[in-house]
Amino acid sequence: MTIAEMLKERDQLVEYVNICELKTPAEVAKLFEDYTKTIWDFKLVGRINDFYCDDIIINREGGSDLVGAKQVFRDTLHLMAAFPDLKLKFIDIFAEGNEADGYNFGQAIYFDGTNTGYSKYGPPTGKPLTDGDVCLGLCECRVEKVNGRWKIVEEWVTRSSAATEQTMHMNESIEEEESC
Amino acid sequence: MLADINADKIKALSEAVKNIDLKDKSDVKEFVKNYTALIYDHQMIGLIYDYYQENVEILKEDRIRLKGIEAVVQDKQELLAAFPDLKVKIENIIVSGDAENGYKIFRRMRYEGTNSGYTKYGPPTGKSLGNACLGLSMFYMDKKSGQWQITHEMDMRSIEWMEKAMTND
Numbered sequence: 078m079t080i081a082e083m084l085k086e087r088d089q090l091v092e093y094v095n096i097c098e099l100k101t102p103a104e105v106a107k108l109f110e111d112y113t114k115t116i117w118d119f120k121l122v123g124r125i126n127d128f129y130c131d132d133i134i135i136n137r138e139g140g141s142d143l144v145g146a147k148q149v150f151r152d153t154l155h156l157m158a159a160f161p162d163l164k165l166k167f168i169d170i171f172a173e174g175n176e177a178d179g180y181n182f183g184q185a186i187y188f189d190g191t192n193t194g195y196s197k198y199g200p201p202t203g204k205p206l207t208d209g210d211v212c213l214g215l216c217e218c219r220v221e222k223v224n225g226r227w228k229i230v231e232e233w234v235t236r237s238s239a240a241t242e243q244t245m246h247m248n249e250s251i252e253e254e255e256s257c
Numbered sequence: 258m259l260a261d262i263n264a265d266k267i268k269a270l271s272e273a274v275k276n277i278d279l280k281d282k283s284d285v286k287e288f289v290k291n292y293t294a295l296i297y298d299h300q301m302i303g304l305i306y307d308y309y310q311e312n313v314e315i316l317k318e319d320r321i322r323l324k325g326i327e328a329v330v331q332d333k334q335e336l337l338a339a340f341p342d343l344k345v346k347i348e349n350i351i352v353s354g355d356a357e358n359g360y361k362i363f364r365r366m367r368y369e370g371t372n373s374g375y376t377k378y379g380p381p382t383g384k385s386l387g388n389a390c391l392g393l394s395m396f397y398m399d400k401k402s403g404q405w406q407i408t409h410e411m412d413m414r415s416i417e418w419m420e421k422a423m424t425n426d
Contacts (some may be wrong), residue, residue: 081346102353138318139417140389169395171361181333183351183363185395185411190276210320215393215413219350233365235413240319246405 087119094127099227100119102172105220110170113186116183117165120157128220129227138235155197159245160190160206179221187211188241198245206244212237267299270399271402274304279398281350285360288405293366297345302333308407315410336414339423340370340386359399359408366392368414372422384422390415 078086081108090111097108112128115121125146135143143152157163173179189211193201206212216234220227292308295301306326306420314333315323323329337343347366354360368390373381388411396410 136389136391138391138413138415140387140415153371169361171351171353171363172354181349181351183393183395208320210322211316212320213316213318213411213413215395215411217351217363217364217393233391233393235318235391235415237319237413238417 083119087115087121090115090119091121094124099180099220100176102174102180102182105172105182106170109169109172109182109184109218113165113184116153117157117163117188122150122153122157125153128227128229130223130230133229134231135230136233139238156188158194159192159196159201160176160188161194163188163190165189166211174220176235179219181217181219182204183217186214186216188214192245196245198242199247202245202247204244207240208244212240212244263299266350267295267301270295270299271301271304274308277405279360280356282360285352287361289362289364290347293345293347293364296333297337297343297368300341302330302337303425305330305333306342308405310401310406310408313407313410315412317411318413318416330396335376338374339372339376339381340368341372342372343368343393345369356400359397361395361397363395364393368392368419375421378420378423380426382425383425386418386422390418 094108094112097104099105099108116124129146129149131146133146133149135149137143166189168185168187170182170184170196172180172182189207190204191205192201193203195201200249214236216232218229219231221230223230270291274288274295277288279288280340295304309326309329311326312324313329315329317323323332345368347364349365351363352360358388367384367388369388371383373383375381392414394410394412397408398405400407
C-alpha cells in the first residue's frame with residue numbers, strides 16, 4: 078500500500094468518526110471500529126481525547142485498573158513503541174442501547190505486530206505477537222453523553238497479557254531472572 | 258436443608274433452559290443467565306454437551322485454543338476443581354441478531370471463589386479470588402437441527418488473578 082492509499086483509507090475512517098451521530102447500535106459499532114483503527118493502525122493517538130472521558134475507569138483483567146485518559150495515552154504509546162508495525166484486527170463488534178439511555182458495545186480483536194522497539198522489558202526481541210495463534214483481546218465499553226458529547230465512561234478489558242509480555246521478553250533474560 | 262434448596266433451584270433452572278426457543282433478545286438474555294448459573298454456580302458441567310456444537314472452537318487468552326467439546330468440558334472441570342465453591346456474577350449481557358439469523362452475545366461477569374482444590378500449581382492455597390476477577394466472553398448461537406447451540410466462542414478470564422489465588426507467596 079502506498080502512502081497515498083494509506084492516507085485515503087485513513088481519511089475515510091476519520092470522516093465517518095467526525096460525522097457519526099450514534100443514532101443506532103449499528104452506527105455505534107461502526108464508529109468504534111473505525112475510531113479504534115484511526116488510533117492504532119493510523120497512529121492518531123491524540124484522538125483518544127474524542128471519546129475518552131478525563132476520569133474514565135478501565136477495569137482490567139489483573140485488577141490493575143486504569144483511571145483517567147492520561148493512563149490510556151501512556152498504555153497506548155507504550156505498546157505502539159514496542160510494536161511499531163502494530164495493527165489491530167477486528168474479529169467482531171456489536172452494540173446495544175439507544176440515544177436516550179446510552180450504549181454498551183462489546184468487541185473482540187487481536188493485535189498483530191513484531192517487537193522491534195524497546196519496552197519496559199528491555200531491548201526488542203524480534204518476536205511476533207501472532208505466534209502459532211492470535212493474542213486475543215476482549216472489551217466492553219459504556220458510552221454516554223457527557224456535557225453534550227458522546228464519551229466512553231467505563232471500559233472492561235481482558236488482553237492476552239502473559240503472551241504479550243512473553244513476546245517482549247528475551248528467553249535469556251527470563252532465565253537470568255529465574256536463576257537470581 | 259441447603260441441598261434441597263439447591264436441588265430445587267437446579268431443577269427450575271434446568272427446566273427453564275430445556276428445549277429453549279430463543280424468539281427474541283430477552284429470551285437470549287434469560288437463557289444466558291440461567292445456563293451460566295447452571296454451569297458455574299451449580300456445577301452442571303454435563304450441560305455443555307446440550308448447548309455446544311460438537312466441533313466448537315473456543316479462542317482464549319494467551320494464544321490458547323480449545324478444539325472440540327471435550328476440551329471445553331475439561332477447561333470448565335479444571336476451573337471448578339480448583340474453586341469448588343465458585344460463583345459467578347453476571348454484570349451485563351449484550352445481544353445482537355435475531356431468531357432467523359442467529360445471535361451474537363457478549364457477556365461480562367466476575368468470578369468469586371476460594372482455591373480449595375488441587376491445581377497444576379500444587380495443593381490448595383485457601384486463597385480467595387476476591388470480587389474483581391473479570392471474565393469477558395463473546396459467543397455465537399445458531400439453531401442446528403432444531404436445537405439452539407453455541408457454535409463459536411471467545412472467552413477470557415483474569416488468569417493473573419486466578420494464578421495469584423492458586424499459588425503461595
